[in-house]
Amino acid sequence: MDTIVYLDHAATSWPKPPEVMEAMRLAMEEAAANPGRGSHRMAVKASRVLYETRKSLAQLFGVNNPNDIALTTNTTEALNLALKGYLRQGDHVIATMIEHNSVRRPLEYLRRTRGVEVDYIPVDEEGRLDMHRMKEAFRRNTRMVVCSHSSNLLGSILPVAEIGELAKRHGAVLLVDAAQSAGMLDIRVQEMNISLLAFPGHKGLLGPQGTGGLYIAPDVELEPLLHGGTGSQSESIDQPSVRPDRYEAGTPNTIGYAGLQAGIKKVLELTPSAIYHHEWELTQYVMEAMLHLRGVRVLGPRLGEARTGIVAMTSDRLGASELAFRLDREYGIAVRSGYHCTPLGHMAAGTEQTGAVRASVGYSTTKEDVDRLIMAMSEIHG
Structure with a gap:
């Protein structure tokens, strides 16, 4: 090149950091079996890769239970899981004008198919959010506030902690799109009243493409986006009730998550x-x-x-x-x-x-x- x-x-x-590529190489050699689908040593190693990745993510974001983090293929999947899994007919959502299409398109889909009501709060040309307009936008049926932590166009940073406090006061959950902030801004989900945090592995966390995740607060329940095999509760016709299996159907990108864990370690080190x-x-x-x-x-x-x-x-x-x-x-x-x-x-x-x-x-x-x-x-x- x-x-x-x-x-x-x-x-x-x-x-990517050399440690990321080395971790992926080792995982391909030693942990390339299906995690959670067997008791042989390679399957156990694969399961360990996923759990250690969750532990590193929990450390980074101030999450108490690593199993409250569902691993996804990217931020877009995580946002779709959060939005489609939480919002119901007639709910009202407050979003902002700096949202990525990964938020806006699912919201507009839910507006058409479930009658979800959506307000987009203005920002000025520098990306500053009109907090007065946001405060006035809450209704009796406001169930969620969703916002990008940082604009992928303007680089502006939204006051997530203030928005989280506002949402909590009105009984709404806060979903944060951390595509441009994970690994670059300090994020503490409990202190900032974040109920749902969607993040990519391939940007600021320095991992490979095809990785990401969604933090789901313990008191939040979502309908799964995907249904299928998980290796747990296989005798049931329903998706497992336990986390994170409930939200992780199918064979995961174990090799990618090995790289992601190495990337997160680099971020924590720096x-x-x-x-x-x-x-x-x-x-x-x-x-x-x-x-x-x-x-x-x-x-x-x-x-x-x-x-x-x-x-x-x-x-x-x-x-x-x-x-x-x-x-x-x-x-x-x-x-x-x-x-x-x-x-x-x-x-x-x-x-x-x-x-x-x-x-x-x-x-x-x-x-x-x-x-x-x-x-x-x-x-x-x-």
């Missing part, structure tokens, strides 16, 4: 706060440089304010797709262009007609990497 400056960590982190600080400093450095380029607009929070490792921008000289294409082909820089699966976020930013180019950094991104981006953008807009 030609040398690449990888600035697409908000989609998938890369490169600490999310240190990773956030590293990424924040890089975003500030890029933003400051972009603000001096004529015709470039940087989206999201202003310089000096909190944000995750995302810098999305527009150019009055090139469309988003052409700009991303040139950065890739002429400079070897990988970024993301388009609408980033968040049309409401683009409406808030005023970019629904143009889309945007998103550069996103990770724990392994260096100053030299972002210097390459700054140089390229300077040449293109010189």
Whole structure:
């Protein structure tokens, strides 16, 4: 592969730590049997991989019982499990304008098929949530609040603890989409009153694609999204009642979860706060440089304010797709262009007609990497 400056960590982190690849190799050699489906040594090792992954996730998110974490293939599956498994006919949901389609599309499906009512609370062009509007949106039938912890377009960070307290006061559960925050922001589910936490394995947790999960508070019951074999309560025609088996039908991605556990260990070693600080400093450095380029607009929070490792921008000289294409082909820089699966976020930013180019950094991104981006953008807009 030609040398690449990888600035697409908000989609998938890369490169993975060597420990992740080694853990996956070892699991393929020693634990590649079906977990929970046999008593032989390889099956037992496979079960141990899954349990140790849950333990590491519980440590990261402040979860008391690792079995309250259902392992999924990605955040999208976790969100679908939470939304479709909890909401019933006539329920009301409060969401926000920065939601990813992984939240919005299931909600709109439930609106059509179950009569679920949905309100999307506005954010301003910098991604700040209108908390006054949110407080006014609660109804007698409000059963859930769902929000992205951080916008995948703007990088803005929502006040999840404040939202959680508000939801608790009104007897609603809080579902948090942690696609852009898990591993980068400190998350403590009990302290923040989070009842449901959906997260990916392949982004800030540094694991492989095809991994993720959903924390389900002990007092929350969901209808399973999938029904099938689990290796437990096999004599019953119904899905098992015990966690996590109730929510994990079928053969899991044991090899992937071995890699995820190694990724989480790396995050715990570095600490999310240190990773956030590293990424924040890089975003500030890029933003400051972009603000001096004529015709470039940087989206999201202003310089000096909190944000995750995302810098999305527009150019009055090139469309988003052409700009991303040139950065890739002429400079070897990988970024993301388009609408980033968040049309409401683009409406808030005023970019629904143009889309945007998103550069996103990770724990392994260096100053030299972002210097390459700054140089390229300077040449293109010189």
